[in-house]
Amino acid sequence: MSSRQRIFADRIRCAAGACALLLLSAPAARAAEPRVPYVPTPQEVVERMLKIAKVGAADYLIDLGSGDGRIVITAAKKYGARGFGVDLDPDRIRESNENARRAGVTDRVSFHQQDLFATDLSQATVITMYLLPRVNIELRPKLLQLAPGTRLVSHDFDMDDWKPDVHLTVEAPDKYSGAGGQSDIYYWVVPAPVEGVWQWQTPVAGKPQSYEVKLQQKYQAVTGSVRVGGRESRLQGARLRGADIRFRFTVEVNGAPVKHEFAGKIEGDTIHGSATLSGARVQGRFEWNARRATPSSTGQRGLPPGIFQIARSARH
Ligand SMILES: C[S@@+](CC[C@H](N)C(=O)[O-])C[C@H]1O[C@@H](n2cnc3c(N)ncnc32)[C@H](O)[C@@H]1O
Structure with missing residues (x-):
């Protein structure tokens, strides 16, 4: 104050x-x-x-x-x-x-x-x-x-x-x-509860590639890391506004760096949105459908567990 x-x-x-x-x-x-x-x-x-x-x-x-x-x-x-x-x-x-x-x-x-x-x-x-x-x-x-x-x-x-x-x-x-x-x-x-481990697959060079993102949350501030093809990278530019989330990262896929940008809407334990990939051999925009594999271990939205119920559907 x-x-x-x-x-x-x-x-x-x-x-x-x-x-x-x-x-x-x-x-x-x-x-x-x-x-x-x-x-x-x-x-x-x-x-x-x-x-x-x-x-x-x-x-x-x-x-x-x-x-x-x-x-x-x-x-x-x-x-x-x-x-x-x-x-x-x-x-x-x-x-x-x-x-x-x-x-x-x-x-x-x-x-x-x-x-x-x-x-x-x-x-x-x-x-x-x-x-x-x-x-x-x-x-x-x-x-x-x-x-x-x-x-x-x-x-x-x-x-x-x-x-x-x-x-x-x-x-x-x-x-x-x-x-x-x-x-x-x-x-x-009001931010959606997004903390936890999220998994999905995105087609890269015609083959499904598995992604796993771990998100930490304190209110609307989100940080995290991604695992893809056995490599780990920090998320950049993570932003949560209500139920809308976006982040980006660059990881090597098939031996070449590929920039990934994700944007989507959180609905309970799912995220639906789009992914844009750009690299020397990989380019494209894909549907992004992620599922939360584990709920948050520290409670939702960065506060102690037990305070919050699962958030209801997001406002549009
Ligand atoms: C600072 S005034 C603000 C009035 C109005 N919102 C405005 O901005 O012009 C705070 C108001 O809250 C009311 N109030 C205080 N405690 C309250 C409570 N527990 N439940 C409902 N109203 C309360 C007071 O009677 C007062 O009218």
Whole structure:
């Protein structure tokens, strides 16, 4: 957390008073009381958050701790998205419903007085939050269980060692009731669990060649190695975004180096995509169908085993 964020976290904790401090320091004894006080996201930051997540008419957005409803309402009014917000404060829910009515979006959005930790997030394609660092960390296991490809946007607070895919700092002249400041916006795409040993065959010079790739994963960061024709090589440029994976490597096949590039979509224990091979004697683009031979030994997505269930099918 930067010093500016620390100051803000202190500010919003102070705004909540001693009760919030007590609750923040005792997560196990969480009561259904707001653990984060109401501080609205400035409208210009709302717009940037929705742009970063590329929110569109096909999206279902959930705002966790939705305040006056501005994020869900803007997503519906400007981009035609659907969704809902949850907040523990009944006044905020009343205000949100009134704002939705004024914006003419009551057919696409709703607001519910409920605890964000007890909220079913499975419908979401996009989740937004303006909470606190500890609350983000407590939510993190639940967020990592969402369908691969679900997009997450957090105002001002990160997820500790789950590094964001995108981080921006923007000017926010309307922040803190017009006092002005800057806002951080963090963006993640929920990664598919990909750790394990993957096997497949690709035709090389007319003969099926067996490949075995071992992948290690920490959140969306993937590293690994490949074994082919008795030789081993490190993977390069491995990239995981939601359920989409790509990597490349160069290995000798039949005595000559061949560059291999793979790109595909992970669906449970299979990957389907394409392979491009280029070498002096081997050229071509092939279908790539890989199967996971062993599940991860260290748990999915780089965290301890037992926390995650097998991820459901990926978002497209
Ligand atoms: C910092 S405000 C953000 C409001 C809105 N999302 C925005 O960005 O403008 C946090 C909101 O979370 C609500 N809240 C805090 N703890 C909550 C909980 N456990 N469940 C639901 N809402 C909660 C508060 O009442 C407050 O309205």
